[in-house]
Amino acid sequence: MRLVGKNVVVYGAGASGMSAYQLVREKGAKAVIYDDNPEAKGATNSKGVIDSADIIVLSPGVGGSKDFLLDAKFANKLIIGEMELASEFCRAEQIAVTGTNGKTTATMLIDYIFRRAGKSSYAVGNIGTPFSSIADRLDATEVAVVEASSFQLESCVKFSPDTAVILNIKPDHLERHGSMEKYIAAKAKIFACQSEQDFAVYNADDPIVCALAENSAAKKVPFSLSRPVRGGAYISSGFVCFDGTPVLSLDEVDMRGAEIENLLAAVAVSMTHGISAYGTAAGAIEFERPKYRRQKVDCIDGIAIYNDSKATNVSSCISACEATEGDCVLILGGAKREENFAELFAQLPKNIRYICVCGENAREITDCAAAVAFGSISTCDSIMSALRASFDIAKAHAYPNILFSPSSKSFDSFSDYKMRGRHFDTCVRALRAEL
DSSP states (O other), X not given: OOOTTOEEEEEOOSHHHHHHHHHHHHTTOEEEEEOSSTTOTTOBOOTHHHHTOSEEEEOTTOOTTOHHHHHHHHTTOEEEEHHHHHHHTOOSEEEEEEOSSSHHHHHHHHHXXXXXXXXXXXXXXXXXXXXXXTGGGOOTTSEEEEEOOXXXXXXXXXXXXXXXXXXXXXXXXXXXXXSHHHHHHHHHHHHHTOOTTSEEEEETTOHHHHHHHHTOOSEEEEEESSSOOTTSEEEETTEEEETTEEEEEGGGSSXXXXXXXXXXXXXXXXXXXXXXXXXXXXXXXXXXXXXXXXXXXXXXTTEEEEXXXXXXXXXXXXXXXXXXXXXXXXXXXXXXXXXXXXXXXXXXXXXXXXXXEOSTTHHHHHHHHHHTTOOOEEEOSXXXXXXXXXXXXXXXXXXXXXXXXXXXXXXXXXXXHHHHHHHHHHHHHHHHHHO
């Protein structure tokens, strides 16, 4: 992509937008940042800059359905997302990971295994480090492991990673995409432009993902929790295997239930890239799970307390519940969005013995519980009060676990799941101090 002398508008003044702005300026473009917020630092709020733009770069938080963006597209202006822009200037091998659940863990795990094996690898994208902040500084001997969200993929036109991974697809972000079909279409773009020299790593147990993989031109590398798959990763007799080769025992890693999808995907990527079974296993065994993903915070009076603030949807919460061994009190609730809590109660594992609910959508959750006659539930006015109630219930009934897995976005009270996770950690410390 040639940017010298081009008028480029970067839409969005967040971290990704600022990194994209710096990148296009370094490549010779005349750049300006536009943001809907008139108080955004370093940005303009005048739509006149859109009219004079040759290229518009969208930050991940910006949807492409705004009228003036559609007008720009009709005027033959190039509209490109920050992730795809970065990809255009990146000489490193690109491994892109998407999925409704688990993509941060899988991205971090792949990156860790590669670095543990001596490769120069960088985890970027939705994980927190904007791809555009380092893309043009990487050379052909290095690897960029890109966590790709549906928001980032939505705007892609020619994005073609050397290896693309889809972990799973469940309903999520429908308020942004408008329908499940459009959400799937966004995810599909990770495979869409791959060539026969590329790899498509996919979940063979997910029918939606399988259908997308069928249409990929890339070499297909499946993984499955349920059965052996030729040329891919699977479980056999308690071992993670790849195409007939045992790699490591499940007892050696802290992953259970659907979490193992992330491990299988990472094994599939590592083994197809020539990392040995020993090197892959060593990285997987040493890996530490990301913060706020079923992370053990404390054990008070024999009751383990887990922080799974990153569970922002129903399927992620179910996965965390299934991975928690032993009877458990679950803390649910957060921002009111389009989550299907009827689905949650339909699939709720038997180890969930009681639920404490708080947040904006508490009434919606308790109504769904009542509809299926799940009576072991109560409403609390805050996360702290829900934690106190959960602890009292767990202690009274000798339940060994408390799991904070909200199954909801955090925007009722917090800017993101990380802020919510930090607050829950603070609540746990406060509970310990009270006892």
